[in-house]
Amino acid sequence: MESNDLKKAGLKVTLPRVKILELLENSDTRHHTAEDIYKALLESGEEVGLATVYRVLTQFEAAALVTRHHFESGQAVFELNHGSHHDHLVCVKCGRVDEFYDETIEQQQKKIAKDKGYLITDHNLILYGTCSTCS
Amino acid sequence: MESNDLKKAGLKVTLPRVKILELLENSDTRHHTAEDIYKALLESGEEVGLATVYRVLTQFEAAALVTRHHFESGQAVFELNHGSHHDHLVCVKCGRVDEFYDETIEQQQKKIAKDKGYLITDHNLILYGTCSTCS
DNA sequence: ATGTATGCAAAACATTTGCACCTGG
DNA sequence: CCAGGTGCAAATGTTTTGCATACAT
Numbered sequence: 001m002e003s004n005d006l007k008k009a010g011l012k013v014t015l016p017r018v019k020i021l022e023l024l025e026n027s028d029t030r031h032h033t034a035e036d037i038y039k040a041l042l043e044s045g046e047e048v049g050l051a052t053v054y055r056v057l058t059q060f061e062a063a064a065l066v067t068r069h070h071f072e073s074g075q076a077v078f079e080l081n082h083g084s085h086h087d088h089l090v091c092v093k094c095g096r097v098d099e100f101y102d103e104t105i106e107q108q109q110k111k112i113a114k115d116k117g118y119l120i121t122d123h124n125l126i127l128y129g130t131c132s133t134c135s
Numbered sequence: 136m137e138s139n140d141l142k143k144a145g146l147k148v149t150l151p152r153v154k155i156l157e158l159l160e161n162s163d164t165r166h167h168t169a170e171d172i173y174k175a176l177l178e179s180g181e182e183v184g185l186a187t188v189y190r191v192l193t194q195f196e197a198a199a200l201v202t203r204h205h206f207e208s209g210q211a212v213f214e215l216n217h218g219s220h221h222d223h224l225v226c227v228k229c230g231r232v233d234e235f236y237d238e239t240i241e242q243q244q245k246k247i248a249k250d251k252g253y254l255i256t257d258h259n260l261i262l263y264g265t266c267s268t269c270s
Numbered sequence: 271a272t273g274t275a276t277g278c279a280a281a282a283c284a285t286t287t288g289c290a291c292c293t294g295g
Numbered sequence: 296c297c298a299g300g301t302g303c304a305a306a307t308g309t310t311t312t313g314c315a316t317a318c319a320t
Contacts, residue, residue, distance in 0.1 A: 012294065014300060034285080049302045054285060056300095070205050072259075074310085075284070089253050098251055104243050109262055112235050117267030118224050124207075125260045127244055132252030147319060149275060169310080184277040189310060191275095209285085210309070 009063035016041075016048050020056050024066065024080045031097050033075045071126065087124075091131035098131070144198035151176075151187050152194075159201065159215040166232050168210045206261065222259075226266035233266070 003013045011017060023040055024032065034057055038050045057078050060066040069077045071090060087105075089098040105125070113120045138148045146152060158175055159167065173188045192213050195201040204212045206225055222240075224233040240260065248255045 012299070014294070016301075047302085051286075051303075052301055058286095070207055070209075072205055074205075089248065089251055091253070092256060098253070100247050100251065102243055102247055105240050108237055108239050108243075112237055113224065113262055113264060116224055116233055116235065118226070118233075118262065118264040119270045120262055120264040121227060122263040123261065124263070126258065127248055127253065127255055128257040128259070129248060129253040129255040135254045147274065149319070151276070182277085185309095186278080186311075187276055193311095 005065065009060075009065060011059060011063065016046075016052050017056050017059075019046055019048070020053065021060075021065070024078075029097075030099075031069070031077045031079050033077055035075070037078075069124075072128075087126065089127045089129065089131075091134055092128050093130050093134040096131050096133075140200065144195075144200060146194060146198065151181075151183050152191050154181050154183070155188065155191050156195075156200070159213075164232075165234075166204070166212045166214050168212055170210070172213075204259075207263070222261065224262045224264070224266075226269055227263050228265050228269040231266050231268075 003018060005021065006013050006017055019041055020037060023037060027040075034050065034053050037057075038048065038053045041048045041053070057066060057068070061068050061078075064081060066078045066080055069079060069088070071077055071088075084101065086099040086101045089100060091097075109123055110120065138153060140156065141148050141152055154176055155172060158172060162175075169185065169188050169192055172192075173183065173185045176183045176188070192201060192203070196203050196213075199216060201213045201215055204214060204223070206212055206223075219236065220241075221234040221236045224235060226232070244258055245255065
C-alpha cells in the first residue's frame with residue numbers, strides 16, 4: 001500500500017502524492033519526465049498542477065523514493081527506487097531504456113576514486129547506442 | 136593556429152569563432168558553460184552576444200571540436216576535444232572536474248552492450264564525490 | 271556582391287516560487 | 296482547527312530563434 005511508504009517518508013498522505021506514487025508503481029515504463037506524469041494524471045481525470053508534480057517528485061527524491069536522472073534530453077527523468085543500484089543503457093533511436101549492474105565496473109570505480117583522492121558519493125553511467133529492435 | 140581547425144571543420148573564420156576557440160585552448164580549466172565563455176569574452180573586451188556563443192558551441196559540437204556534457208547542474212558544460220576519450224570525476228562541493236580513463240571499464244561496457252543486444256555509439260560515466268581538498 | 275554570421279530582443283522551454291485557498295489529521 | 300499542501304499565474308534560468316545589419320571570401 002502506497003500510503004504507508006508516504007508515511008514512512010514523513011509525508012502527509014495527500015491525493016496528488018498517492019496518485020503520482022501509484023502511477024510510478026503501476027506503469028510499465030520505469031522512467032518518466034515530470035510532464036509525462038502530469039499529462040497522464042490529467043488524462044485519468046485527476047486535477048493536478050504541473051508545479052505540484054515537480055514539488056512532489058522533488059520531495060520523493062529527498063525521501064529517496066525516486067531518483068532524478070539527467071539524460072541528454074535536457075529534461076529530467078524520474079525513476080522509482082527499487083533498492084538495488086543499477087546503470088542505464090539508452091537507445092538513441094527509440095528511447096528505450098534498459099538497466100544493468102556490473103560488479104567489475106563498480107569495483108573499478110572505487111579504485112579510480114581512491115587513486116584520485118575522491119570520496120565517492122554517487123555515480124552515473126549511461127551507455128548510448130541502438131537496441132536490437134532498432135539496428 | 137586556430138583558423139586552420141575552423142577551416143578544416145568547414146566553418147568560416149570569423150572573430151567570435153576564433154576567440155571562443157582560443158579561449159577554450161588557452162584556458163587552464165577544461166570545462167566551461169556557455170555563460171562562462173560569454174562573460175570571459177566580455178571581460179577581455181570582445182563584443183559577442185550570448186546567443187552567438189551558444190550557436191558557435193553547437194557548431195563546434197557538430198564539427199566534433201568540442202563535447203557537450205550534462206552534469207547534474209542543469210547547465211550544459213563544454214569541453215575541447217583532445218582526441219583521447221576519458222570520463223569524469225566531479226567534486227560536488229567545489230565543482231572541480233578531474234578526468235580518467237580506465238581500460239577495464241571500457242572493455243566491460245562493450246561486453247554488457249553485447250549481452251543486451253545494443254550497438255554502442257557513445258557512453259557517459261561520471262563519478263560524483265568530494266575531492267581531496269574538500270573532504 | 272552575396273551568402274553566411276552576428277547581435278539584439280523576443281520566444282521557447284524546463285523548473286521554481288509567491289500567494290490565496292483547500293485539506294488531511 | 297491549523298499546519299501544511301495545492302493550483303494557478305507569474306518569475307526564473309537556460310537555450311533557441313527571427314530579423315535586420317555586418318562581415319568574410
